[in-house]
Amino acid sequence: MRTKQVPVLWACFLLWSLYIASSQTVYPGIKARITQRALDYGLQVGMKVLEQLAKEIVIPDLNGSESLKFLKIDYVKYNFSNIKINAFSFPNTSLAFVPGVGIRALSNHGTANISTNWSVKAPLFRDSGAANLFLSGIYFTGIVAFTRNDFGYPALELQDCHVQVSHARVSFFGSLSALYNSFAEPMEKPILKNLNEMLCPIAISQVEQFNVNISALEVLTKIDNYTVLDCSLISPPEITENHLDFNLKGAFYPLESLVDPPFTPAPFQLPESRDSMLYIGISEYFFKSAAFAHYVSGALGTTLSTREISNYFNQNAQGFGSVLSKIAEIYVLSQPFILQMMATGPPMVNLQRNNFSLEFPAAVIMLTQLDNSTIQPIVSMDFVASTSVGLAILGQKLICSLSLNRFRLSLPENSQRDVKVVRFENILSSILHFGVLPLANTKLQQGFPLPNPYNISFINSDIEVLEGYLLVSSDLAHDTSSKPQPNLNSWGDLNLVHRPWREQPTH
DSSP: OHHHHHHHHHHHHHHHHHHHHHHTOOOOSEEEEEEHHHHHHHHHHHHHHHHHHGGGOOBOOEEEEEEEGGGTEEEEEEEEEEEEEEEEEOSEEEEEEETTTEEEEEEEEEEEEEEEEEEEEOSSOEEEEEEEEEEEEEEEEEEEEEEEOTTSOEEEEEEEEEEEEEEEEEEEESTTHHHHHHTSHHHHHHHHHHHHHHHHHHHHHHHHHHHHHHHTSOSEEEOSSSEEEEOOBSSOOEEOSSEEEEEEOOEEEETTOOOOOSSOOOOOOOOOOOSSSEEEEEEHHHHHHHHHHHHHTTOSEEEEEHHHHHHHHHHHSTTHHHHHHHHHHHHHOSSOEEEEEEESSOOEEEEETTEEEEEEEEEEEEEEEOTTSOEEEEEEEEEEEEEEEEEEEETTEEEEEEEEEEEEEEOOTTOOOOHHHHHHHHHHHHHIIIIIHHHHHHHHTTOEEOOOGGGEEEEEEEEEEETTEEEEEEEEEEOTTSOOOTTOOOOTTOEEOOSOOOOOOOO
16 A cells, blocks of 8 residues: 555655746746847947957957077067057858857958057067058857846856967068068967967957946836836846847836735747847736836825816817816815825736726825815715827837726715716816826826947837737847947936845745
């Protein structure tokens, strides 16, 4: 009997382990995908950027000695310093994804023109001057591996680096240049040897510097006076032969309480499309966390006076609103009134195919100011407003707008919807439509700034609402008129939050 129970116990243990592992899986709020088209365009842009950055690369001095037997000189010590890359060309270069690892770079038949200062020292003489070094037959291959560090930043590592320079030609300048050029050929071999030994370490150091610059960026972005957005990586990037995916946290937090909301993101998959350079999937969780963070921060509320309501009516309803405003005054009291609206819960987010809606549970309080300046409440009711969300990308910003679909008062139990309630409901609906939503849309029109490192902007962008997430597809364009910024700290209008890492959620 005990023997039969052992497999059963192991099976139960295995199922329980699988359940625990699945329950602890963390899904992203944002997925960003880079396709092969983006790599090809990035290669074009990257070469132009490298042409400018290469002039700033610090190349170590080349030192050595060489015997000049034809001159019966046992040795000549030489030094090449202040080495500068003036121009280079890599006509046959390609980038390709390496599944599970990163991006492979391959280049051959490259050339480079380098200027340098030189000095030579022999037993009988010493001299110095300037020279040009022309390199040809440059071959490079390496894999840039993508990982994630402990703080949620992407990290790069150059693997399998191999650089081979096949030919080098030195041309000296100066009064004795003809003499020096006569024994330049024997010096080219050791120069090639030194170059081939130092170029991979230089490339590796550049990648390490890139990691330092990336780590200087903050993954917490201040969106407004109430919330911050966490865009840290939650897992290492996923690489297939066709694309590179970044899984980002994509969660909003109240500015003063960086604790996860009481719900988790659902899994979603980006479509297998390669028509655009970049795809960004923004999940329902992203918008739910934004709604929750703004609600707990007290941001979802407004107070309007009679004058403010009349002004918005007159501006947005071509005078018809002033009539509604007067009806509201007559219906309530002959005194000017104050309207307070506040959310009673986080807005409910719903993303269905071709439909993005928000449902706001809220309360409305109408108050009036008596002759003795005291404030007296007139009526208080709960209501639910259903809105549709319109989305567009303009320039470097994601623009949102709200439009009212339905509005309904929530009456106490055993209450009837008489004519008086319907009139009040209609008046509040008009106030929402012509007063509150224009206020909200004015703020939303400021938009959410999209990051543009290295002066890269979105073009040919499209937004599609799918089941459970929003899909942004876009091509990229680089502003060649702007100077590249190697510190990677060009992120548009985003306000970066310089503060300790967010608290761990309490469960």
